[in-house]
Amino acid sequence: MKKTTVKEIAKALNVSVATVYRALNNTGYVKASTKEQILKKAEELNYRPNLIARKFAMSSKFRILIIMPIHPSFYWNDVRLGVSMAEQELSEFGVEILVESIDNQIFNTIPVEEVIKIVEKSKPNGLLVTHGRIQEFSKLLSYAKEKKIATAIYNDGQEYQDRIFYYGPNKEIAGRVAGELTGKFIRGKGIVCVLARTYYLSAYTQRIMGFVSYLNEYSPEIVLSNIYTYKEGNDEAVLDNILKNYPDVNALYIMDAAGAGIFGQYLKERGIKDIVVVGHESSPLSRQMLMEGYVTALICDKKVCQGYYPVKLLYDYLSTGVLPEKRDLCTDINVVLRENSLYLEDYRYGCGFQ
Incomplete structure (x- = not known):
């Protein structure tokens, strides 16, 4: 008779393998319900633990x-907060989590050789990396593959x-989503100007494609300007040029990520409150301008979850060899308005309740 596996229980309940392990072994946090x-399903499927495999998984260090x-x-x-939450839950399994910070100031690009040196020194079993401003990113992935390092990408790439x-998103x-919001706020007609930081423009190819394609499909009467690029020191002049x-x-x-607050502040200084401003992410200034009415809406990533879940999923793979059912796991998109801006940080940031 074929034995029921932890993977089968996880699949039946649409939870992670690690969650099933914690529930069956009474270790770590699992929501009571x-x-x-899990325990009911294990009994239904006549699950019997493989003690040898269990001992190996618990003794393996990753x-x-x-x-x-x-x-x-x-x-x-x-994102770091999410990593810390995952690290705490996995600590009893002997998982070592290393976080290496890279300086991605807007005027910097990071040579791939520097990142490969970090990986060489750390000797990991698993690697989580975001494209960010790493040059020749594919070389890093090829290196990890050659060294048989299980590699996942989060946030960007x-x-x-x-x-x-x-x-990630x-x-x-x-x-x-930005296109839909903008189109609805101005009722499908008018002039829309697009802005982006000069050094990040190449990173927003997909974002601007989505924005333009939505407006072309559903708000064809809206007139789009060329993209205005700005950098620290000339952002106010760029806004004045747009207004002219x-x-x-x-x-x-x-x-x-932070531009909505910057331009909202400049509009406030000019006493202009009738221009719709749609941006991304909730920086302290962006949130302040949202509350004061100089920013209309913010589109926000699930940031904490981008630290939490990739770590848990990568551990699942290292400990069991089980891949996620999907190779592309895209996070929810939060649309933040003034009235819900104070409720973004819900309990545990939506992480850990599987």
């Missing part, structure tokens, strides 16, 4: 290396296929 379901950018700090500090999974969909060239502009779409 989820644990009850090292997971996470390459993580520093800037903007308000974004990546939340979904287009690269040399990985076991991707976990779908940037094209985020752009389409498009005095009747109806909306600004700002593609980078």
Whole structure:
């Protein structure tokens, strides 16, 4: 008679293998109702633990290396929080989590050789990496494959296929959401100007494609300007140029993570409150301008989850050899308005309740 496996229980209940392990072994945190379901399903399927495999999994030591950018700090500090939550849950399994920070200031690109040196020194079993501003990113993936390091990509780099999974936002969909919001706020007519930081423009290809494609499909009467690029020191002049060239502009779409707050502040200084501003992520300034009405909406990633779940999924793979059922695991997209901006940070940030 074929034995029931932990993987089969996990699949039947749509939870992770690690969650089933914790419930069956009474270790670590599992939501009470989820644990009850797992134990009931295990009994239904006549599950019997493989004591040899269990002893091996518990005694195996894994090292997971996470390459993580520093800037903007308000974004990546939340991702680090998710990593810490996962590390705490996996500590009893002897998992070593290493986080190496890379300086991704807007004027920097990171040579791939520097990142490979970090990986060589750390000697990990698993690698979590985001594309960010790493040059020749594919070389890093090829190196990891050659060294038989299980590699997953999180946050940015979904287009690269040399990985076991991707976990993070779908940037094209985020752009389409921005297009839908902008179109509805100005009722399908008017002038929209698009802005992005000069050094990040190449990273937003998918985002702007989604934005433009949505407006072309559903709001063809909207007039789109060329993309205005800005950098620290000339951002205010760029806004003045927009207001001069498009005095009747109806909306600004700002593609980078902190720009909505910056331009919202400049609009406040000019006493302009009738221009719709749609941006990404909730920096302290962006949230303040949202509350004051100079930013209309923010599209926010699930940041904490991008630290938590990739670590858990990679551990599942290292300890059991089981891959996620999907290779592309795209996070939810939060649309943040003034009235729900204070409720983003819900209990445990939506992580851990499987």
